[in-house]
Every structure is written in C-alpha cells, then in structure tokens.
Amino acid sequence: KLIALFILLLVLVNCKDSSIQTIQPQIIPIPEVVELSDSFFTINNSTGIAYDNSFKVSPQFLKDFIKSGSRINLKDGKEIQFIRDENLGLEAYVLTVSKEGITIKASTDQGAFYGVQTLRQLMPVGLENGTFSGKEISVEALTVKDEPQFLYRGIHLDVARHMFSVEFIKKYIDALAMLKMNTFHWHLTDDQGWRIEIKKYPRLQEVSAYRNATLVGHYSDQPHQFDGKRYGGYYTQEEVKDIVQYAKERFVTVIPEIEMPGHAQAAIAAYPELGCKDEPVEVATKWGVFEEIYCPNPKTFAFLEGVLDEVLDLFPSKYIHIGGDEAPKTRWKNCEHCQALINKEGLKDEHHLQSYFITKMEAYLNSKGRQIIGWDEILEGGLAPNATVMSWRGTSGAVEAARLGHNVVMTPTSHCYFDYYQSENDNEPLAIGGFLPLEKVYGFNPIPEELSTEESKYVLGAQGNIWTEYIPTEKHLEYMAFPRMLALSEVVWSNPKNKNYKDFVSRSENFHQRLDALDINYANHLYEIEG
Ligand code: TNX
Incomplete structure (x- = not known):
C-alpha cells in the first residue's frame, strides 16, 4: 500500500x-x-x-x-x-x-x-x-x-504596383485579426494596374490589369531597368467575395479603394475617353505620379458610378475609399471642357474642380447609404460635406479636418509607412526611401497634440500603409510589415499607460516563435535599445 x-x-x-x-x-x-x-x-x-x-x-x-x-x-x-x-x-x-x-x-x-x-x-x-x-x-x-483605445485599427495593402495571391491576402487578414486590428484597406486601382473585376467594363480586365513591363528597383538617380515581362492580373468578383467573407469571420472590415481623379492611368489606358486628351496611353510601367487623370466629364462620372455599383455589391463596408491623392491638374488646365465647367459652377480653380468631383462622387455614395474616405488632398478646394480624411502628409490635414468636424484616420508617413526603410543596415532591401524604425512606430500617438479633447474625438484611429512599388514578393512584404505591425497594434489598441518600448521588445522577440510557426517573415535585427 x-x-x-x-x-x-x-x-x-x-x-x-x-x-x-x-x-x-x-x-x-x-x-x-x-x-x-x-x-x-x-x-x-x-x-x-x-x-x-x-x-x-x-x-x-x-x-x-x-x-x-x-x-x-x-x-x-x-x-x-x-x-x-x-x-x-x-x-x-x-x-x-x-x-x-x-x-x-x-x-x-x-x-x-x-x-x-x-x-x-x-x-x-x-x-x-x-x-x-x-x-x-x-x-x-x-x-x-x-478593450481598445481606438475604433479604427487598420492595415493597408497596395496590390496595384505588385499583386498578391488570394491565399496570401487571407494570411495577411489572419495576421491582422490575431493582433486585434479590425480594418483592411485594400488599394485596388492605380496607374500601374487595375485589380478588381468590373463586369460592366471588360477592358479593365483585358487592358488595365496588365502592364508591359515591371520596373525593377530604381531610384530617380539610377537608370531604369525593366524585366521586360508582361505583369498583372486581377481579383475576380468571386475571389473578392470570398476574401470579404473571410475577413468578416475575423471581424475585419475590408475597405476597397478606387482611386480618383488621379492614379487612374491604368483605367484611362483601357478607356481613353475617361482622360482629358482622349488619346491612347499605356498602363504605367514606372512608379510615380502621372498627369493622366480622369477628366470631369459625363462619361467619367457614368463610368465611375458603374464601377462603384459593382463595388458596393461586393463590399458591405460603411466606408468606400475614393483616393483623391496626387492628382496633378496639368490636363485640367489645358482642357476646354474643364475650364467651361469651372466657369459654369463658379469654381475658383482646378483644386475646387477636384473638390466638385469628389463631392459629386460622395453624393452618389451617400445616396447608396455609404460614406467616403479620402487622402488628405481632398481638403484642397473644400472638403466634401460628409467625408472622412485619411491624413498621410503629416498630421496637419487631420487637424484641419477634425476642426471642421470631420472624422479622420491617421496614417502619417512619419509613423505609418511600412514601405519605408526600417533600419540603416547596408543590406536592407531597396525601399522607396524614408526611414521608419520600429521604435518610432511604437511611440506614435494618433491624437495630434494641437487638438483639444473635444476635437480629438474625431480621430477614429490609425493605419499602417504598405505601398508595394519595391515589394514584389510575399516574403518581402511580410519582412516590411513585421515587426512594425506588432508595434502599431499597441498604438491603436493598448492604453498608453501600459506601453513601454523595452517591454514591447521582449514580448515582440518572444512573438517571433509564433510568427515562425505561422510562416510569417519578419525583420529580426531592429531591437537594439539605445541608452
Ligand atoms: C504616396 S500615400 C502615395 C502612393 C505611393 C506612396 C509611396 C499616397 C496617398 N500616395 O501612391 O505608393 O507615396 O510611399
């Protein structure tokens, strides 16, 4: 016994x-x-x-x-x-x-x-x-x-410059959800490619979805190099629905972005009448900002409404992102129709014409029960009445919008651009420029200090942006996203009084094992703490 x-x-x-x-x-x-x-x-x-x-x-x-x-x-x-x-x-x-x-x-x-x-x-x-x-x-x-600090906790992905598989987008959404992020901003259209199937306009699939060559790694001071291959593709409506449903099951809202009036060269390549010149252009093969933008003519508005009708059927999100950034007004200055419209509507200049354009699209989307969100350039020439502003060129756009009583989402390049370099190591892969170390992301306070307590209620939250000019592969994308996405998750979720960089670093290094198990790549050399 x-x-x-x-x-x-x-x-x-x-x-x-x-x-x-x-x-x-x-x-x-x-x-x-x-x-x-x-x-x-x-x-x-x-x-x-x-x-x-x-x-x-x-x-x-x-x-x-x-x-x-x-x-x-x-x-x-x-x-x-x-x-x-x-x-x-x-x-x-x-x-x-x-x-x-x-x-x-x-x-x-x-x-x-x-x-x-x-x-x-x-x-x-x-x-x-x-x-x-x-x-x-x-x-x-x-x-x-x-419980979270902010209502809007987002990550963006540009699939126009480089495209990523449906399977990978789901993996990305899984990672967001694991970190309690609740919004995926899907940048679907740009000069270099149109990536969403729109049945009414088949040339978007035939022409806009492909470019003749991909520019591989260049800085403005270096010669352009092309790989000479046709590049592109698009997500079918079935695939989009599948992704939206997948995200919903993880409490992630997908906000689609359809860029207007700028970053539209791929669409104009398919339908030249949407541009002011009505002359053929090609889907852009270089990175940058292009002068071919939508002309504010009846054909363009009909086209965009047709596109949005299909987009609305696919995305139940409250917000539709209409872009609004980087739209040079060169073509509008030299276009008779545009000048006549400026006179007829009593607008001051081309910036006010852009505001007219965005306000018109807002009215359309509001009539369908949706709200627009746009990059901070939509402030120029007057903000559309119900628009939410995504502040990327610093925080002044956010301050202005909040003071006008508009909601804002913070994505300043200074703290939220995960396409920027994350270390000063010589062997960092080529990036678009900029420098955004992990500690800086971690230290971000989404509430601009100029705002009063009352005004800061308009700050819905923040978002990390990943533009993919220089990010052609999934592993490279993950490398840029992690561990910065971990840091951003604490920016938007955690109480500032619980935040401590040193402690975050130790948790983050521990988190590597989980990322390894999930086969997610990450930058693993950023953790020195100074002082
Ligand atoms: C600016 S941010 C852009 C994008 C580029 C990005 C590169 C914004 C609204 N527009 O078109 O990809 O810089 O960092």
Whole structure:
C-alpha cells in the first residue's frame, strides 16, 4: 500500500511538473489589465465548451484553433464558457482562466473574438501549425480585462504596383485579426494596374490589369531597368467575395479603394475617353505620379458610378475609399471642357474642380447609404460635406479636418509607412526611401497634440500603409510589415499607460516563435535599445 501511495505521489508530482510549462503572458497588443494567479487550467479531450447564440464566430474559432493545432476536440460541456455581459463595450472582453476552467465575457461576438485571440497567445506556439504533440494544453491562470483605445485599427495593402495571391491576402487578414486590428484597406486601382473585376467594363480586365513591363528597383538617380515581362492580373468578383467573407469571420472590415481623379492611368489606358486628351496611353510601367487623370466629364462620372455599383455589391463596408491623392491638374488646365465647367459652377480653380468631383462622387455614395474616405488632398478646394480624411502628409490635414468636424484616420508617413526603410543596415532591401524604425512606430500617438479633447474625438484611429512599388514578393512584404505591425497594434489598441518600448521588445522577440510557426517573415535585427 505504501509503495502504491509513493508511486501515486510520484505521478502527481510529475503531472504538476509537466503542467508548469504554461506560457507566461506575452500578449501583443498588451491588454489593459492582466492579473496573474498561481495556478493553471488544462485543456484535454474531456474539456467541454458552452455558449449561447450571442456567440458564433468566436467559439468556433477557438474550437478550430485547438482542434487543428492539437487534435483535441472540445465537447459540449462547461469548462470553457462564453458569457454575455451587456456592461462591456462593443469590442471589450474579460478573460478568466482558473483551475476550474476558462470564461470569456463580452457583450458581442467581436469582443469575445478578441478574448479568444488573447487566449490563443497563452497557448503553445505549436498549436499555430499543428506541431504541438502534447495530449493536453496548460493555460496559466489569470484574469485579463481589455478593450481598445481606438475604433479604427487598420492595415493597408497596395496590390496595384505588385499583386498578391488570394491565399496570401487571407494570411495577411489572419495576421491582422490575431493582433486585434479590425480594418483592411485594400488599394485596388492605380496607374500601374487595375485589380478588381468590373463586369460592366471588360477592358479593365483585358487592358488595365496588365502592364508591359515591371520596373525593377530604381531610384530617380539610377537608370531604369525593366524585366521586360508582361505583369498583372486581377481579383475576380468571386475571389473578392470570398476574401470579404473571410475577413468578416475575423471581424475585419475590408475597405476597397478606387482611386480618383488621379492614379487612374491604368483605367484611362483601357478607356481613353475617361482622360482629358482622349488619346491612347499605356498602363504605367514606372512608379510615380502621372498627369493622366480622369477628366470631369459625363462619361467619367457614368463610368465611375458603374464601377462603384459593382463595388458596393461586393463590399458591405460603411466606408468606400475614393483616393483623391496626387492628382496633378496639368490636363485640367489645358482642357476646354474643364475650364467651361469651372466657369459654369463658379469654381475658383482646378483644386475646387477636384473638390466638385469628389463631392459629386460622395453624393452618389451617400445616396447608396455609404460614406467616403479620402487622402488628405481632398481638403484642397473644400472638403466634401460628409467625408472622412485619411491624413498621410503629416498630421496637419487631420487637424484641419477634425476642426471642421470631420472624422479622420491617421496614417502619417512619419509613423505609418511600412514601405519605408526600417533600419540603416547596408543590406536592407531597396525601399522607396524614408526611414521608419520600429521604435518610432511604437511611440506614435494618433491624437495630434494641437487638438483639444473635444476635437480629438474625431480621430477614429490609425493605419499602417504598405505601398508595394519595391515589394514584389510575399516574403518581402511580410519582412516590411513585421515587426512594425506588432508595434502599431499597441498604438491603436493598448492604453498608453501600459506601453513601454523595452517591454514591447521582449514580448515582440518572444512573438517571433509564433510568427515562425505561422510562416510569417519578419525583420529580426531592429531591437537594439539605445541608452
Ligand atoms: C504616396 S500615400 C502615395 C502612393 C505611393 C506612396 C509611396 C499616397 C496617398 N500616395 O501612391 O505608393 O507615396 O510611399
């Protein structure tokens, strides 16, 4: 009997030992409150899960994550519970792990989803790719109370300069969702390519989607080099729907961007009557800003409305991004129709004509129940009445718009351009220029200091932009995005009082294992802390 008792004791001690391999909380973005308890919960084949019909996506995500990661099937039961708590904010959650079980409280499925993302980061990384071989998963006991600082937490991707596969876009959306980001700004059209199928205008697929050569790495002072290959492609409407649905299941809203009146050369290449010259041009093969912009004529407005009709059917987002940036007015200055329109509408100059253009498109989209969002140039010549401004040329556009009582999203080049260099190492891959180290992203405060508390309510949040002139491959794109995206997630989600760069660096380095498991590339040489 004594021997049996001794063996039992040994077994118990060993059990405890193996369970000690819980993961210390290394959560990104750092939660509002984390309280640790000295215990753990073990998930195994007898663990059950319970939730009512206020929750759908989030418990399913957890079940799938655990099943694909560890082959453990959660049964019906009550160890893991999703509980509705009306007192919590729309995106808030409270996660409690004790030795009896796990509860996630939230007022919405989305809030619970963020609780699940936190829980996920408390589990071994091997669950991310199915290499976890244990029979049970130990989760450190704790309480996490959490909610975001900002409503709009975005990442952008330019698929016009270089295109990325549907599968990759989904992987990108997965990464956003894991970091509790909720918006994917999909830059679909530009001078060098039109990437969304519009059935009414087949030449967009035949002509605008392809360019005759891709410019490979050049600086303005270096000779252009072309690879000589036809480059391009587009997303079919079926693929777009699939991506939008995929994002929705991760509480990510996809905002499509259809550029106007500038960055439109690919469309004008297919339909020259949309330009002021009505002469053939080609889909751009160089990077930069081009003079061929849409002419504000009836054909253009009919075309854009036709395009937007199909876009609206595909994207349920409240916002449609209409671009508005970098539209040189050279053609409009030399176009009789434009000058006549300026006179007829009593406009001061071409900037006011751009404002007229955007306001007209806004009215169309408002009539369909949508709002426009545009780059800060839409302020020039007068802001369309209901527009939201995406402030990229510094923050002055944001300040101006907020003071006019318009919503703004912060994407200043100084802190949010992930196409810029991230280190001064000689062997950094060629980038468009600019320098945006990780620490600078981390230190970003989306609220411009000029704004009063009242005015700062118009700041919806911030977004990281990834323009892809110099980013031809998926691995390169990930390298530019990570770890800067981790830093941005804390900018938009975490309470500034919990932010500390040194602590972030240690969590971020730890997060590499998760990125490795997810086969996400990242820059791994940026972590020196000065001083
Ligand atoms: C400016 S940001 C642009 C893009 C370029 C980017 C490169 C903005 C609204 N327009 O067309 O790709 O710079 O950083």
